Amino acid sequence: MELERPPIANAEQILLVFALEQPSLEVWQLSRFLVKAESVHLELCLCLNKRDLVSEALQQQWRARLQGWGYGPVLVSIAQNQGIEELLARLEQKITILAGPSGVGKSSLIHRLIPDAANVRVAQVSGKLGRGRHTTRHVELFELPGSGLLADSPGFNQPDMNYQPQSLAQYFPEARARLALGHCQFNDCLHRDEPNCVVRGDWERYEHYRKFLEEVCDRQTQQQQLPDEEGTLKLKVKGAGVQEYEPKLELKKYRRSSRRQRHQTLQEYENQSAAELYEAGEDWE
Ligand SMILES: Nc1nc2c(ncn2[C@@H]2O[C@H](COP(=O)(O)OP(=O)(O)O)[C@@H](O)[C@H]2O)c(=O)[nH]1
Ligand SMILES: [Mg+2]
Ligand SMILES: [Zn+2]
Numbered sequence: 334m335e336l337e338r339p340p341i342a343n344a345e346q347i348l349l350v351f352a353l354e355q356p357s358l359e360v361w362q363l364s365r366f367l368v369k370a371e372s373v374h375l376e377l378c379l380c381l382n383k384r385d386l387v388s389e390a391l392q393q394q395w396r397a398r399l400q401g402w403g404y405g406p407v408l409v410s411i412a413q414n415q416g417i418e419e420l421l422a423r424l425e426q427k428i429t430i431l432a433g434p435s436g437v438g439k440s441s442l443i444h445r446l447i448p449d450a451a452n453v454r455v456a457q458v459s460g461k462l463g464r465g466r467h468t469t470r471h472v473e474l475f476e477l478p479g480s481g482l483l484a485d486s487p488g489f490n491q492p493d494m495n496y497q498p499q500s501l502a503q504y505f506p507e508a509r510a511r512l513a514l515g516h517c518q519f520n521d522c523l524h525r526d527e528p529n530c531v532v533r534g535d536w537e538r539y540e541h542y543r544k545f546l547e548e549v550c551d552r553q554t555q556q557q558q559l560p561d562e563e564g565t566l567k568l569k570v571k572g573a574g575v576q577e578y579e580p581k582l583e584l585k586k587y588r589r590s591s592r593r594q595r596h597q598t599l600q601e602y603e604n605q606s607a608a609e610l611y612e613a614g615e616d617w618e
Pocket of ligand 3: 517518522523524525527529530531532533
């Protein structure tokens with residue numbers, strides 16, 4: 334099988350894997366990953382692994398809670414072979430990128446779905462990954478039983494909040510649903526304390542939205558305060574060492590991502606959004 338472009342460019346879906354226990358499911362972390370996954374504008378499949386470690390009642394609680402967030406998670410146990418058929422059905426006929434923090438069972442999942450993983454790799458691609466660094470990392474693409482392709486990726490721990498403040502609400506299904514039903518009074522409403530806002534409300538993750546928005550705005554303020562001239566930055570690099578170089582790279586990345594938000598196409602997605610997903614894995618650096 335031959336792919337003309339890196340598989341990431343044709344990717345249709347992100348499979349975000351978390352564990353119900355070991356490590357225990359932490360809602361703020363999950364929320365950060367979900368927002369990051371939403372921000373690349375692909376379909377999103379949420380999979381909660383290790384259901385063998387929690388009671389049936391607790392599984393139902395999580396299902397209900399995440400339904401309130403707008404997600405219908407697939408609960409599986411790779412170890413006990415539960416829920417695998419349902420998961421495979423969600424992956425059928427699609428190119429899916431695997432993501433999630435370390436320890437949740439991503440490698441186990443690949444080995445369960447593709448027992449012969451070492452021999453069925455259909456492509457290896459590389460790209461520019463991570464915080465502005467020109468590092469190459471290989472992405473492995475596996476052919477799933479039945480149909481579909483799965484792209485393996487290293488985990489990332491703390492997704493960056495590199496979004497536009499105005500876009501953030503779009504990455505919460507709860508906010509999207511409210512915006513689909515009505516309009517805020519102000520076009521540029523950030524859904525904080527503005528009058529006649531349709532998003533502000535008593536939904537569970539509204540506090541996540543507010544916290545993330547704060548981080549997004551802080552980040553933007555920091556970037557606006559950065560000197561814009563090359564010369565200044567170079568001086569800084571010479572004077573203060575490599576660490577000082579980071580902000581310049583972050584700034585460039587930020588500019589790229591704002592352009593992407595205006596003209597999002599899969600093609601443009603090719604080089605960068607995968608990079609964001611691969612960022613800061615435990616084996617990074
Ligand atoms: N109890 C339980 N443990 C699991 C399950 N799936 C994976 N594990 C264990 O979780 C640990 C981390 O799995 P791994 O696949 O390396 O996670 P990764 O870091 O996301 O690739 C390993 O010790 C696995 O054996 C499961 O369904 N139930
Ligand atoms: Mg792994
Ligand atoms: Zn609003």
